[in-house]
């Protein structure tokens with residue numbers, strides 16, 4: 001695993017726990033944790049159970065005893081590490097968004113296509129697909145339960161940047177993160193909306209804004225940000241990005257990505273309205289799915305709160321007795337499980353780098369639209 005911040009912790013517990021609850025065809029061995037600082041890498045490896053550490057990702061990703069490379073670094077380094085690992089014949093799991101630009105993502109998708117021809121696969125970590133209620137929403141839509149999809153409302157709202165004294169961590173710097181709320185959390189909303197509906201965004205129209213344009217520099221990092229130094233620097237990414245979009249299956253969508261949404265902590269919400277019914281997912285209430293059935297008797301219409309805690313639901317039978325609950329971290333365990341199963345079956349794990357490239361093209365189209373004020377911007381540059 002290359003990197004060991006917040007996502008490093010989340011992925012580590014995924015690798016550790018997946019084989020203990022799921023009957024996997026191969027048992028992941030947590031071999032090497034790579035970090036720039038040997039002391040912090042050693043502390044992370046000790047805490048999360050990695051056998052050894054390295055400060056040199058280039059040599060780590062070509063080692064003969066390594067089969068899989070997991071990339072949990074900031075976006076600016078994804079392309080270089082992923083392409084080197086794929087070219088060295090290693091399967092790759094890479095955190096979202098796939099890259100910082102559509103051009104980098106194109107190179108990564110090309111490297112993944114070359115590797116796939118040799119049975120080596122790459123996947124991008126859009127983890128929320130693996131939350132059982134989200135997977136169940138996809139299953140309902142795919143089965144035609146809510147009919148023809150007409151409208152999608154997707155929002156990913158956080159408020160950790162409302163405080164202007166929160167320092168300038170990497171997620172606020174364009175050269176490291178690519179974009180702000182748009183790529184960090186809007187990418188999740190795009191992937192989840194497309195996953196649930198089975199449709200792809202073909203054109204978008206967006207606006208973006210940075211409300212706090214300067215922040216204290218980071219003295220030491222912890223969690224999403226860290227402690228402030230006396231110096232200040234420019235925020236070079238968006239705080240909020242809003243856009244509307246058209247899907248290839250005919251649906252219309254509205255999207256909100258904000259790290260300035262006062263009072264909202266980790267509110268990834270998706271509502272999908274169809275001709276026969278609707279589903280409504282809320283990450284902050286992730287053990288349930290809202291389901292509306294138009295065929296219900298008129299005096300019993302309304303969204304039903306389905307408890308997605310039963311063995312009949314995706315992933316649940318591996319966990320606790322019926323009715324018990326899961327949390328944020330389980331998505332990462334399910335991701336590790338799905339990745340290992342696909343690799344061992346010799347099949348392409350989803351979402352692929354090609355899927356990650358598509359999301360990156362949507363992000364780029366939103367940025368183009370916001371910069372030019374263009375009402376409808378195709379998600380493919382030359383479309």
Ligand code: SOE
Pocket residue numbers: 006158184185224
């Ligand atoms: C910060 O906004 C963040 O940690 C994202 O980077 C993650 O992808 C998301 O899962 C939670 O929020």
